[in-house]
Amino acid sequence: MSDSILSVHNLIGGYGKMTILNGTTFSVPRAAITTVIGPNGAGKSTVFKAIFGLLKLREGKIVFKDRDVVGLSQRALLNAGICYVPQGRNIFAELSVRHNIELGGVAAGRGIDVASRIEAALDLFPALRRKSAQQASTLSGGEQKQLEIARSLLLDPQLVLIDEPSIGLSPLMVQQTFKILQNLRDRGVSILMIEQNARSALEISDHAIVLELGQTRLADKADRVLHDPRIGQLFLGGAMEETAA
Amino acid sequence: MASLLDLLVAGLATGAIYALVAVGFTLLWQTSQTINFAQGEFVMLPAFLMLAAMHAGAPFWLAIVIGILLSMILLGLAFKMLLVDPMLRHGVLPLAIATMALAIGMKEAVKQFFSAEASPFPSIVPTNDISVFGHVISLQSLGVFVVAILAVMGLTALLNRTSLGHQMQAAAQNPTVARIIGVPVERMILLTFLINAVLVALASLLITPIYLAKFSSGEVLGQAAFIAAIVGGFNQVRGAIAGGLLIGVLDNLSAAYVSTQYRAAVPLIFLIVIILFRPQGLLGRSEERTV
Numbered sequence: 001m002s003d004s005i006l007s008v009h010n011l012i013g014g015y016g017k018m019t020i021l022n023g024t025t026f027s028v029p030r031a032a033i034t035t036v037i038g039p040n041g042a043g044k045s046t047v048f049k050a051i052f053g054l055l056k057l058r059e060g061k062i063v064f065k066d067r068d069v070v071g072l073s074q075r076a077l078l079n080a081g082i083c084y085v086p087q088g089r090n091i092f093a094e095l096s097v098r099h100n101i102e103l104g105g106v107a108a109g110r111g112i113d114v115a116s117r118i119e120a121a122l123d124l125f126p127a128l129r130r131k132s133a134q135q136a137s138t139l140s141g142g143e144q145k146q147l148e149i150a151r152s153l154l155l156d157p158q159l160v161l162i163d164e165p166s167i168g169l170s171p172l173m174v175q176q177t178f179k180i181l182q183n184l185r186d187r188g189v190s191i192l193m194i195e196q197n198a199r200s201a202l203e204i205s206d207h208a209i210v211l212e213l214g215q216t217r218l219a220d221k222a223d224r225v226l227h228d229p230r231i232g233q234l235f236l237g238g239a240m241e242e243t244a245a
Numbered sequence: 246m247a248s249l250l251d252l253l254v255a256g257l258a259t260g261a262i263y264a265l266v267a268v269g270f271t272l273l274w275q276t277s278q279t280i281n282f283a284q285g286e287f288v289m290l291p292a293f294l295m296l297a298a299m300h301a302g303a304p305f306w307l308a309i310v311i312g313i314l315l316s317m318i319l320l321g322l323a324f325k326m327l328l329v330d331p332m333l334r335h336g337v338l339p340l341a342i343a344t345m346a347l348a349i350g351m352k353e354a355v356k357q358f359f360s361a362e363a364s365p366f367p368s369i370v371p372t373n374d375i376s377v378f379g380h381v382i383s384l385q386s387l388g389v390f391v392v393a394i395l396a397v398m399g400l401t402a403l404l405n406r407t408s409l410g411h412q413m414q415a416a417a418q419n420p421t422v423a424r425i426i427g428v429p430v431e432r433m434i435l436l437t438f439l440i441n442a443v444l445v446a447l448a449s450l451l452i453t454p455i456y457l458a459k460f461s462s463g464e465v466l467g468q469a470a471f472i473a474a475i476v477g478g479f480n481q482v483r484g485a486i487a488g489g490l491l492i493g494v495l496d497n498l499s500a501a502y503v504s505t506q507y508r509a510a511v512p513l514i515f516l517i518v519i520i521l522f523r524p525q526g527l528l529g530r531s532e533e534r535t536v
Contacts, residue, residue, distance in 0.1 A: 052425070078427045090422040092415045099411050106412055107427025151426060 005030045005159050005190045006082075011050055011060035014214075020046040021060070022214035028159070029207055033181060033191045035222065037198045037231075038211035044194045045087060047211070048161050052084040053077055064159065078107045081158035085148050087167060087194075093137035097128055097147060100136045104151030114154065121150040124180070142173030149180060159190045166197045178204045202226040250380050252497050258386035259455075259469075260493020261393030265448045266470035267477065267485035268397060269441035275417040275480060276437040279329050280341040283348035284445065285467020290351060291316045291449035292366055292458040293359050305367055313446045321442035325435060348463070355460040368454035389451045396447055397486055400440065404482060413437060465509070469496065472516045478529020487528055 007027035014020035020043040028034050036044050049055040051062055053072055062070050064080060072080070092100050101121055105114035122129040125146045131139060139147060145165055152160060162181070166174040174197065181191055182204055195201030202208055205222035210231060218225065225231050266288055273279040281287070295312035303311060328347060332340040370388025374381045404410035415423040416433035424430050448466075456462055469492055477488025492512045499511035525531040 054425075074424050075427045075429070084425055086422070086425065090419070090425070092411075092418045092422070094418060095411060095414060102408065103411055103415055103423075103428065104426055106408065155427075 003030060004028055006051070006062070006064050006192070008047065008051065009061040009063070011047065011057055011062070013050055013055055013057040013060070014046065015055075020214050021050060021057070024060070024211070024214055024216060026209050026216045026219050028190060028192050030190050031185060031188045032206035033185050033193060033204060033222075034207040034209060035198070035201045035205040036192065036194045036209045036211055037202070037225075038217075041213075042211040043214040044211055045163055046214075048084065048086075048163055048192075048194065051161060052082065075107050078155050078157075079109065081156075083152040083155060083157040083160055085152050085160065085162040085165065087163040089141075089144055090148050091136045091139075091144050093135070095136055096133055097136050097139065098122075098132040100147055101128070101132075101151050101154065104154035108155055117154050117156070121153050124153070124183075125150050140173075142169045142176065145169065145173075145177055146180070149177075153184075157189065159192065160184065161192050163194045164196055165193065166195060166201070174200065199226070248380050251382060251386075252501050253494060254382055254386045254390070256494035256497035257490060258383075258389040258393075258493070259452070259496065260473075260490035261390045261397070262448050262452045262489075263466075263469045263473045263493050264397055264486045264489025265393050265444045265451075266466060267473040267489045268400065268482055269444040270470055270474045271479060271482060271485045272417075272437045273441055274474075276413070276434045277325075277329060277333065278337045278340070279333070280337065280344065281441075282341060282344040282467065282471075283351060283463075284470055285463030285465070286348045286351040287316075287320050287442075287445040287463070288448045288452065288466050288470075289458075289460065289463035290320065290355065291446040292453040293355055294319075295450070296364060296366065296458060297359070305369075309369070309450060312450070313443060316442040316446040316449075317439050319442075320445060321439040322435070324442075325438040329438075348467070352460050352463065359460070361460065363457035363459040366453040366458045369450060372454070385455070389455075393447070393451060396444070400444070401482060401486075409436075468509075469493075469512065472512050474526075476516060476519050476526055478526030480530065481526070481528050484526050484528035488526070491527075 004027035009025050011021040011024040012019065020041075024043060024047050036047070038044055046055060050057055053074055057070060060070070061068055064082060067080070069077060069080060069082075092103065095103075098118070101118055102114070105117065108114050122132060127143050128147055128150055131143070136144065136147060165177050165181070169177065178200070181193065185191055193201060193205070202222045202225060208220060208222045208225035209216060210218040210225065218231070266284060270281060270284050273281050291312045294315045295308040298308035298311040299305065328343055329340060332343045368385060370385055370392065372385045375384050376382070404414060412423070412428045413433045413436060415428050416430045420430050452466065453462075470489070473488035473492045474485050475488070476491060477486065478484025495512055495515060496508055500508035503511060519526065
């Protein structure tokens, strides 16, 4: 199991009486980008919430670096090395860009030089540095996503859970965001991503997990999934014609 | 009739106190959706706590310390844990109604256990008048204004310039995201309740020497702070400050130039005009509710 940073076993849970996760089981390889795809309602976002302690599980085990992390608080998970960038806009619109990034470091333990990490994060995102004194609400959609990623890096995470990073972004911005994720991967960070934009996501991914009705249908190398005719038919739209041709 | 200058100074003094109370009011709204209709009574009570301490033999300064500490315990901690937390589960409206009940309970309790009569209360600022360019100005008004404004400025600096303040703002603006990045949201909410308790105790300390300690004195104050918060913008601290000062001045000027009997009506009419033409308040932003 040492080649995977996270593994979830037989997760069962949902909202109220509705069960979304029906025994979800998969593992996430180290220092790689793993993309979760699947139809709406497959439980993609729900499994992220479960991993990040935002959903009470009825059953199941979540092991991060050989340690069961079920029931840990968000702060404890952050300190263990997991961070979560949810879907949509998750910035504090009325605070400045710099103050938004600073907030990413509030869970940092003593002895961590948060100030230099803020500088490092701003180095990674020149657009954010230029606008660091502005109110976060003035950023474009793509920059806001960058801000969320920059903020999540302040605790030097080993695993980043990122849900639909490309939603609402221009194609150019999507490419930039994916580039950032690839850079992180190259620096040894493991990334677990959900993407509606499955084709372009799989192209930059190392691994893919296909979820359906709260269960893992398939887990394989990303390019194999990308070229799997069944998957193409189901999720990638238009892939059938391409493979037929 | 008092000079315009004197009226303005007196208006700014009461306005600064309204601002203190209104700021606390908006803080509770922003961090925990609490519309505290007992906020006026929250200002009434600390004066009685301080009077009780003085009756027990404490010197004035010690009575102030005891009053502020007891406020933090009763109006901060106990208010949050015994009333807000259990009621908020049922919704914003049930909680608001519960605070109305609390207001009545507090008034009656003070009337019953202390006195129905107004009691004099010592002033922490000098009460004599000074002459500036031939105008007589109340040193008390000036002192009250300065102390209240310093308190508001201190709070604003805490909110805008410290990490703690940013965490409080984050917890208010988006608690879910704040929690995800590790902000101790529950602790931040408790902190705003404690800050509100200190603000109302300070307001009590400043206004009671002027209007005397009376069980019913919170009615006018609560209303003024409520109007100030709405006029300025319910979701903005600086809106509450501006609204408080504006209502204080308006209140005093209308007492002098319109009629003392209608003084309370003028801010209310102003409130209606604001709600009609700028419902988000002078400095507020319109609220988009996200699910």
